[in-house]
Amino acid sequence: MGGSIRFRALLFAALVVAAVVFVLPTFVNPVPSWWPWQQPVRLGLDLQGGTHLLYQVQIDAGIDNRTDQIGRDVESALRDAQVGAFTVERKGRTLEVRLATPDKRAEVKKVLQDRFTNLTLTESAGGEAADFTLTLNAREEQQLRDRFVDQALQILRNRIDQFGVSEPTILAQGTDEIVVQLPGIQDPQRAKDLIGRTALLEFKLVAEGPQAGTPQKPGPGMVVVPGRPGDRNQYVVEKRPIVTGDMLTDAQVLPGGVTEGYAVDFVFDARGAQLFGDATTHNVHRRLAIVLDGVVQSAPEIREPITGGRGQITGRFDFKEAQDLANVLRNGALPAPLKLLEERTVGPSLGRDSIRQGTISFAVGSALVVLFMMVYYRGGGVIADVALMINLLLILGAFAAFGFTLTLPGIAGIVLTVGMAVDANILILERMREELRSGKSVRAAIDAGYERAWNAIFDSNITTFLSGLILFQFGTGPVRGFAVTLCLGILTTMTTAVFLTRVVYDWLVVGRRMTTVSI
Amino acid sequence: MKQTSGTATKPAVGRKPQAPVAPPHFTELISPNPGINFLRWAPFAIGATWLFILAGLGSVWWHGGLNYGIDFAGGTLVQARFVEPTSIADVRSALSRPDLKEVLVQDVGGGGREFQIRVLGGSEETDMASADSVKTGLRERFGEGSYDVLRIERVGPRVGKDLWRQATLAVLVATLMMGAYIAFRFDLRFGVGAAVALIHDVLFTIAALSIAHMEFDLTTVAGLLTVVGFSVHDTVIISDRIRENLRKMRKESLADIINLSVNETLSRTIITNGTAITVTGALFLLGGNTIHSFAFTLLIGFIVGTYSSIYIASPVVLLMERRARGRA
Numbered sequence: 001m002g003g004s005i006r007f008r009a010l011l012f013a014a015l016v017v018a019a020v021v022f023v024l025p026t027f028v029n030p031v032p033s034w035w036p037w038q039q040p041v042r043l044g045l046d047l048q049g050g051t052h053l054l055y056q057v058q059i060d061a062g063i064d065n066r067t068d069q070i071g072r073d074v075e076s077a078l079r080d081a082q083v084g085a086f087t088v089e090r091k092g093r094t095l096e097v098r099l100a101t102p103d104k105r106a107e108v109k110k111v112l113q114d115r116f117t118n119l120t121l122t123e124s125a126g127g128e129a130a131d132f133t134l135t136l137n138a139r140e141e142q143q144l145r146d147r148f149v150d151q152a153l154q155i156l157r158n159r160i161d162q163f164g165v166s167e168p169t170i171l172a173q174g175t176d177e178i179v180v181q182l183p184g185i186q187d188p189q190r191a192k193d194l195i196g197r198t199a200l201l202e203f204k205l206v207a208e209g210p211q212a213g214t215p216q217k218p219g220p221g222m223v224v225v226p227g228r229p230g231d232r233n234q235y236v237v238e239k240r241p242i243v244t245g246d247m248l249t250d251a252q253v254l255p256g257g258v259t260e261g262y263a264v265d266f267v268f269d270a271r272g273a274q275l276f277g278d279a280t281t282h283n284v285h286r287r288l289a290i291v292l293d294g295v296v297q298s299a300p301e302i303r304e305p306i307t308g309g310r311g312q313i314t315g316r317f318d319f320k321e322a323q324d325l326a327n328v329l330r331n332g333a334l335p336a337p338l339k340l341l342e343e344r345t346v347g348p349s350l351g352r353d354s355i356r357q358g359t360i361s362f363a364v365g366s367a368l369v370v371l372f373m374m375v376y377y378r379g380g381g382v383i384a385d386v387a388l389m390i391n392l393l394l395i396l397g398a399f400a401a402f403g404f405t406l407t408l409p410g411i412a413g414i415v416l417t418v419g420m421a422v423d424a425n426i427l428i429l430e431r432m433r434e435e436l437r438s439g440k441s442v443r444a445a446i447d448a449g450y451e452r453a454w455n456a457i458f459d460s461n462i463t464t465f466l467s468g469l470i471l472f473q474f475g476t477g478p479v480r481g482f483a484v485t486l487c488l489g490i491l492t493t494m495t496t497a498v499f500l501t502r503v504v505y506d507w508l509v510v511g512r513r514m515t516t517v518s519i
Numbered sequence: 520m521k522q523t524s525g526t527a528t529k530p531a532v533g534r535k536p537q538a539p540v541a542p543p544h545f546t547e548l549i550s551p552n553p554g555i556n557f558l559r560w561a562p563f564a565i566g567a568t569w570l571f572i573l574a575g576l577g578s579v580w581w582h583g584g585l586n587y588g589i590d591f592a593g594g595t596l597v598q599a600r601f602v603e604p605t606s607i608a609d610v611r612s613a614l615s616r617p618d619l620k621e622v623l624v625q626d627v628g629g630g631g632r633e634f635q636i637r638v639l640g641g642s643e644e645t646d647m648a649s650a651d652s653v654k655t656g657l658r659e660r661f662g663e664g665s666y667d668v669l670r671i672e673r674v675g676p677r678v679g680k681d682l683w684r685q686a687t688l689a690v691l692v693a694t695l696m697m698g699a700y701i702a703f704r705f706d707l708r709f710g711v712g713a714a715v716a717l718i719h720d721v722l723f724t725i726a727a728l729s730i731a732h733m734e735f736d737l738t739t740v741a742g743l744l745t746v747v748g749f750s751v752h753d754t755v756i757i758s759d760r761i762r763e764n765l766r767k768m769r770k771e772s773l774a775d776i777i778n779l780s781v782n783e784t785l786s787r788t789i790i791t792n793g794t795a796i797t798v799t800g801a802l803f804l805l806g807g808n809t810i811h812s813f814a815f816t817l818l819i820g821f822i823v824g825t826y827s828s829i830y831i832a833s834p835v836v837l838l839m840e841r842r843a844r845g846r847a
Binding site for chain 2: 344354378423433460475479
């Protein structure tokens with residue numbers, strides 16, 4: 001039997017050593033390089049300062065965009081098939097194709113059927129209704145929805161990586177939300193500009209000649225696009241881009257002259273280079289508008305065919321603007337626009353205050369509890385207090401080892417754990433007292449104390465654990481930190497307040513032949 | 520515990536206990552069985568607390584809702600700390616600008632140095648701008664460097680609505696789960712008693728939050744959920760004892776058994792809750808204003824949770840028993 005005590009004691013000793021290994025880097029900074037664990041406990045944004053952003057992926061707008069894009073594919077497929085004059089128009093989620101003359105109808109139908117298998121094709125007899133309508137399949141649409149958040153997440157990760165924030169957190173939440181946490185960022189404007197930018201780059205020819213129309217009444221197949229702030233021009237450009245940003249392979253900042261500022265140099269992939277080369281060859285002396293997120297950055301004249309597959313965007317950028325632009329172009333456009341739902345910034349001084357106040361309330365609260373236990377339950381209280389200390393060590397150890405984030409409510413959760421951990425001991429000790437009063441021996445009283453109190457301890461901790469799980473499900477950020485501490489605290493409390501103290505009593509009774517107990 | 524079988528193999532321990540021992544003496548706040556007739560006072564106690572709850576709900580109605588923080592209400596919050604003590608009127612006048620409509624300024628301590636500025640939620644676009652307007656207003660009036668912006672929070676109106684639904688759902692689910700668990704571990708009567716006691720605790724705490732005009736935000740909901748989880752503790756302890764006594768005493772009435780059980784567990788109920796209330800008290804007094812309403816929720820909830828296990832949960836058990844008998 002002594003062996004069993006020794007075994008359990010060794011198990012706890014191992015736990016304590018492991019916890020010390022994990023916790024030390026949090027308090028000793030820097031920890032010696034030979035120490036096996038180097039990572040301190042991760043602090044939440046509310047403690048270390050930083051910015052928390054919550055975005056919603058505008059999936060419906062993204063699906064509209066995607067439908068537009070398919071519409072352009074339909075247009076170019078029909079143009080290549082030379083079916084005569086036609087129009088393609090998007091109405092909500094459907095594309096309507098109208099033909100000028102009905103004689104190529106069969107050919108158009110064949111092209112649409114063969115090339116656009118992911119769309120549902122319906123045909124009508126003509127008249128007012130469109131000749132053909134194309135609708136996105138329900139399954140196709142669902143797949144798009146599922147992909148948008150993943151794609152947006154991936155693109156944001158790349159953008160933020162290149163923005164240079166240490167240890168950012170970028171996570172999907174719910175069905176269509178993305179949480180971005182940027183530790184140490186106090187002025188999030190630049191980060192928000194970078195994240196929220198769709199970065200859809202399009203090269204469109206500026207319309208000219210009679211079919212261009214005017215900015216108030218653009219001609220068919222033309223759209224009006226505003227210039228950058230400071231550029232009052234309204235540009236009438238062709239609706240169909242000749243090349244888009246997804247055909248870029250790289251983008252870099254280029255230093256420019258004093259007046260024109262920095263520029264961004266980019267490289268097309270093979271297809272982009274081909275399309276860009278052709279378009280510039282056929283349209284020398286026309287102007288080419290570089291449109292980013294629906295704003296004309298610049299509209300230079302094509303002086304000569306550009307067949308090298310490289311290009312440049314100028315727009316009087318300062319260095320940071322040019323750097324961020326190159327960043328978003330390199331990493332691609334977001335498939336759907338993002339909407340900022342929530343923004344929280346905590347300055348470093350508030351974080352420091354919170355740590356200080358959290359620590360003070362922890363110190364005062366636990367000192368009172370520890371003292372009370374010692375005075376009221378004497379020896380039994382001391383054993384409970386030792387278990388409590390080890391309990392706290394284990395909580396912090398788990399935080400460091402599993403990389404949980406400690407927040408201010410999390411600290412409150414630790415303080416609360418102190419108040420609740422001793423509950424188990426109180427139940428056991430009260431039960432022991434009861435058994436001793438009824439005249440039982442020390443040993444029988446200890447056995448009965450643990451055995452009879454166990455049900456109540458187990459039930460009450462399970463219920464708190466359940467509410468912790470619900471809280472975790474419900475909460476975000478700091479509140480989740482609290483839920484984690486609450487649940488973790490229950491696990492460590494079960495381990496220390498019940499099992500560890502039992503080892504001590506067993507050792508006292510069996511090992512030291514103790515016959516009276518101080519409780 | 521495997522250890523229990525060890526008694527026989529160690530005669531050294533077995534020898535002593537037969538010797539007559541003096542009755543043990545313990546440090547006690549409350550005697551093992553104070554013999555208080557709790558149930559006698561139950562109708563008054565129940566009446567008094569439900570009256571308080573009604574008053575609190577009346578105050579919610581009077582104020583036109585709880586004092587929602589921006590998590591729920593949406594809008595912008597800027598917390599700033601000045602180097603020198605500054606009058607709240609000065610801060611208000613700095614913020615009376617055409618681009619800011621409804622601004623609430625609140626002194627949050629720090630000897631007149633720390634203020635919380637709230638701009639009530641409007642449309643998405645004006646929300647974005649109001650944090651900047653507040654910063655501009657402060658900078659123009661007091662100058663850069665004479666204050667420090669501690670935090671800025673901006674929550675869109677959609678988040679608030681979602682949160683409200685989720686919070687209500689979470690608290691309800693938690694309450695039902697606790698009731699179901701107790702019903703499963705004990706029996707239906709105890710489950711219903713526990714659930715009624717929890718609803719009572721949540722309502723009481725909300726009433727207290729409204730009367731004290733404490734802010735109701737995300738952490739307050741976290742506090743309520745914790746109260747739900749913790750308040751079951753002593754209900755479990757008392758129910759556990761009622762069940763044990765029911766097995767031992769076949770002749771006594773249920774009312775007597777409940778009374779005895781509450782008395783027998785009174786000391787541990789008060790001490791276990793006492794330690795929890797002590798630490799939340801420390802959080803409330805020393806934890807700073809960020810978690811003030813959170814600590815308040817826990818403090819009130821824990822106190823009323825102790826009371827409700829005795830005066831709400833057990834009488835419900837008794838009531839259901841009498842109903843069942845009446846029908847039989």
